Amino acid sequence: MWNTGDSDDDDFQIPPSSQLSIRKPLQPANATNISHLPPNKKPRLSRYPGKENVTPPPSPSPESSSDPSGNYGTDLLYSSSSTPDCSLDCIPSSVDCSIGDFSAPICSLVEDGQVLVDKLENDDCFKANREGYLCNSMEARLSKSRIRLGIDSGIHEDESFVESDSELDVLLKLCSESEGNSGECSLSKDDLIQCPLCSMDISALGEEQRQVHTNKCLDNSDNHAPEQLQDSLKKCDKSSSLIEESIDDPVQLPQLVTDLSPVLKWLRSLGLAKYEDVFIREEIDWDTLHSLTEEDLLSIGITSLGPRKKIVNALSGLREVDASSAEEAQAQRHCTSSHITGRHEDKTTNRKASVPKKPTANKLITEFFPGQATEGTKIRKAPKDPVAEKSPPDSSSRRAVRRNGNNGKSKVIPRWNCIPGTPFRVDAFKYLTRECSHWFLTHFHLDHYQGLTKSFNHGKIYCSLVTAKLVNMKIGIPWERLHVLDLGQKVNIAGIDVTCFDANHCPGSIIMLFEPANGKAVLHTGDFRYSEEMSNWLIGSHISSLILDTTYCNPQYDFPKQEAVIQFVVEAIQAEAFNPKALFLIGSYTIGKERLFLEVARVLREKIYINPSKLKLLECLGFSKEDMQWFTVKEEESHIHVVPLWTLASFKRMKHIANRYTNRYSLIVAFSPTGWTSGKTKKKSPGRRLQQGTIIRYEVPYSEHSSFTELKEFVQKVSPEVIIPSVNNEGPDSAAAMVSLLVS
């Protein structure tokens, strides 16, 4: 037995039998060349090899998150990467199976950051990949993608982008450079400005008209069945747009529509089109509408409580606007911080406020005047974003505010949620706004999708296939709202080239490269763990802004490679596995850390217990048969159990588990994989060991975020002009200092 003293809190010590056994030392990264392995032994680079363009399955009904089995008293609904990107077929002898091995042929194709297509086509390796199993793989697609990246880079280098000193440009600089604190996203005046929905060139329109146009398109999209969305967007051509814009303009309204039109429009925006007939029959015009009471509604035939309440509620909002003067409303408009057009003065200061500018479903009236909405916000948690923190101290970035009269969505959007030069938002569902219709989700972790509910109707959500499946299954977002981005495939969204890559974080996590027309590429890492091929992907791309996951942006976080930690866990289990009364627990998130327990299973050739809901999730995500064979839902088949990480956070909970198995197990060995372990142990220590009686917990520095060293390497390779940190735990000054360390 190991040290059985209570509350042992030493840094990691090799388990006794590990000390006794003869083992190869850990190999340095990339020491193992696996390129000679047969295809089925190579690490798979695509999450869904050969299935990248598969049409997503029909939407299953969102399932309850509760765990029917009740195991460990919590929801054990997990997911996993369908194919971990760094599969280890033989841990002890090949510690690092980094797919960096594939970088060699790729690198040779992208010498000097430029790639000629014919050179690539003639490359034997590339041909082999195209024709072989990799023809549809991540790698092959990355190669293709990089061709474009190289070419694009050439274009960018040749072109000079003239900066003007206009007010807009000054604002743009504020937005895109470190000193800015507005958190706004903006478009460059020099750019071709397109409607993000219909892609129409709206450069010639004034700022207000652009917004009106975009809102109109958005309304169209909201009012159409999802399958009709694309068609409707295509139909949103210039001429029809102009008419629609006019309709939205209250000044021109009487010339173009009947009095009933705004009422019917408003009704439809509430999702109550079925009562159009009633309002037409009763000849309720816009003015009459304002004076309607609930009794009136009842008397005209709106007998259902829900719709009636909805109308009453919306009417009270309208009256609020009536009560405000146009000037007041205008002043409030200036308070908008995350508004695309908020950076310009509204030229139509005499607008009548009584007509809703953009009546849309589920939109509270306060959304029209976000300045109001931001009042009274309060901090729940220290913001992770330094820019937001520069705002008044009561603003928060990663924790949503509530009761702010804005449907719970704070208007102070952090910079890391915006892509400069585009109208796009990334992981910004806490800051939903009508002005944006392109919402990107980097991965399915709560702190990134928070605010996203099944009632989302603000446009499209762009994410990986794995994330899309999770969003559909767990939140209930219909597939029509989801747009799957294939890894390594450049797509044009609203006139902006977007390419995504595996972020090496959790299943489905992606890094996104945005290449707007202004030539200022933006790379958003989401949450990511650096791997060498990442910088290879970006060869030839000049990155203007890097929105960086700075979770461990501190020199104290210098943890080992995941493979080394996996090896440690494997050895620790091996060391104790002779004991039939030992239960091993491995911590995991809802999604994340799958690679750890999957590799443990593979190497030990032993099944791992997961609960049924987790299994269902893994199946849903398309885990391979080979991978699936390592999981069992029968507790008695395995003495290695996967549990939520938080279960392992306290010995009390682990004792609870121990009590459930008093007859079967006399020892519990838990592995709590977290990068934070690194900060509180000796440098590069593979872990920390804690023990209370017959319960041992190893805190192992298995991180799905980049270490400080990795961050530094990544930043040096990407060499961006500007770094926008996405995480800040210790205040803006600290973040700035840490970021400066990265580039020093």
Added chain:
DNA sequence: GCGATCAGCT
């Protein structure tokens, strides 16, 4: 009753 959100916790 239910979904969304928040405070507190690990």
Added chain:
DNA sequence: CACAGCTGATCGC
């Protein structure tokens, strides 16, 4: 610390 959750309470519909 808090990666990324979870639980229970509360609010609004």
